[in-house]
Amino acid sequence: MLRRNGRSLESIAAASVYAVCRCNGLGRSLEEISHVAVCSQSHLECAYAAMNTELELPTVVPQPQSVLPRLASELGAPNDVQHRALELAALGTEARITTGRHPHGFASACLYRAGQERGWLVTQQELAAVSNTSPKTIRAHRDALLEILER
Numbered sequence: 001m002l003r004r005n006g007r008s009l010e011s012i013a014a015a016s017v018y019a020v021c022r023c024n025g026l027g028r029s030l031e032e033i034s035h036v037a038v039c040s041q042s043h044l045e046c047a048y049a050a051m052n053t054e055l056e057l058p059t060v061v062p063q064p065q066s067v068l069p070r071l072a073s074e075l076g077a078p079n080d081v082q083h084r085a086l087e088l089a090a091l092g093t094e095a096r097i098t099t100g101r102h103p104h105g106f107a108s109a110c111l112y113r114a115g116q117e118r119g120w121l122v123t124q125q126e127l128a129a130v131s132n133t134s135p136k137t138i139r140a141h142r143d144a145l146l147e148i149l150e151r
Helices: 009-023 030-036 041-055 064-075 079-094 103-118 124-131 135-149
Strands: none
Touching: 009 030, 009 041, 030 041, 064 079, 064 103, 064 124, 079 103, 079 135, 103 124, 103 135, 124 135
């Protein structure tokens, strides 16, 4: 493995891909990038941290709307469910309940609620597996979403 300044070129390359995703608001996690990279997630994290410190990257805070289409696609969600989930995610963002929350978890909660509204049944466990979160997180985000829908 070639090294430059103590970091492998593979980890720097993977960190560059992750940085491009972050700077452009694309919903890709470190774990997702590390699965297809030739380096571990911890090496990727270290390389990204060094790159971000050195370059002061203008990263965009990831929003649930950016990860929702990929999650819906992986689950085979119908278009009407995906569109409703995007509407719910926009409502959550507008109500500022997504601030400081993991976008994958909130996007999963939006898909779960949209599925219930449109008759597309998906379990919280299926959503958790695809979004790399827990059913408990999905329930918590769902409850927060229901609060703004009831207003």
